[in-house]
Amino acid sequence: PFFPYKYKFKFAGCPNDCVASIARSDCSVIGVWKDDIQVNQERVKEYGENGTDINAEVCDLCPTKCMEWDGTTLDIDNSNCVKCMHCINLMPKAPKPGKERGATILIGSEAPIVGGALLSSVFVPFLEIDTESDYEDLKELTEAIWDLWGEHGKARERTGEFIQRVGLSNFLEEIGLDPVPEMVMHPCTNPYIFFDDEIFEDAAE
Numbered sequence: 001p002f003f004p005y006k007y008k009f010k011f012a013g014c015p016n017d018c019v020a021s022i023a024r025s026d027c028s029v030i031g032v033w034k035d036d037i038q039v040n041q042e043r044v045k046e047y048g049e050n051g052t053d054i055n056a057e058v059c060d061l062c063p064t065k066c067m068e069w070d071g072t073t074l075d076i077d078n079s080n081c082v083k084c085m086h087c088i089n090l091m092p093k094a095p096k097p098g099k100e101r102g103a104t105i106l107i108g109s110e111a112p113i114v115g116g117a118l119l120s121s122v123f124v125p126f127l128e129i130d131t132e133s134d135y136e137d138l139k140e141l142t143e144a145i146w147d148l149w150g151e152h153g154k155a156r157e158r159t160g161e162f163i164q165r166v167g168l169s170n171f172l173e174e175i176g177l178d179p180v181p182e183m184v185m186h187p188c189t190n191p192y193i194f195f196d197d198e199i200f201e202d203a204a205e
Contacts, residue, residue, distance in 0.1 A: 004153035028106040033098035043094035108160030144175040
């Protein structure tokens with residue numbers, strides 16, 4: 001099909017994202033887990049005994065401070081874990097990703113030479129991928145984006161630039177995707193917020 005510009009896919013097996021898909025592709029597919037991190041407490045003790053300062057190097061550097069170490073047990077508040085891979089990278093034989101694995105779908109990055117770079121935004125926080133049929137959701141999302149961007153995108157305008165131009169809320173409404181909290185990049189800075197009538201109807205119920 002004739003697109004306004006190129007549309008790249010990049011695939012990463014884990015949140016380390018060694019292929020830098022979150023910065024260089026219109027659609028990033030990053031492997032992630034949904035359940036609790038698996039922790040081998042004996043291995044954690046071995047790391048501590050072999051010179052790793054677990055409190056300073058692991059717990060204190062956790063971005064959400066969701067880990068605690070009392071000298072014998074590494075306790076993780078998985079509800080606040082953001083899957084940054086820091087603890088797994090530092091102690092690869094102790095914590096492991098959970099067993100319920102899938103992928104996070106992010107849309108809209110580019111790394112141009114002249115203009116400013118864009119990082120992808122989360123569109124699907126967790127997509128379970130076990131069989132070939134599970135890819136249908138990704139295909140349907142891609143086709144919806146292609147239809148909208150192909151129809152209204154300007155020449156040489158990447159998907160991320162198109163989303164910035166029309167607004168994320170308008171883009172989501174047109175492709176039929178419900179907003180989720182994971183899409184929020186930072187707190188709202190605009191005091192003039194208008195809510196749809198459906199929100200007030202839900203609140204009344």
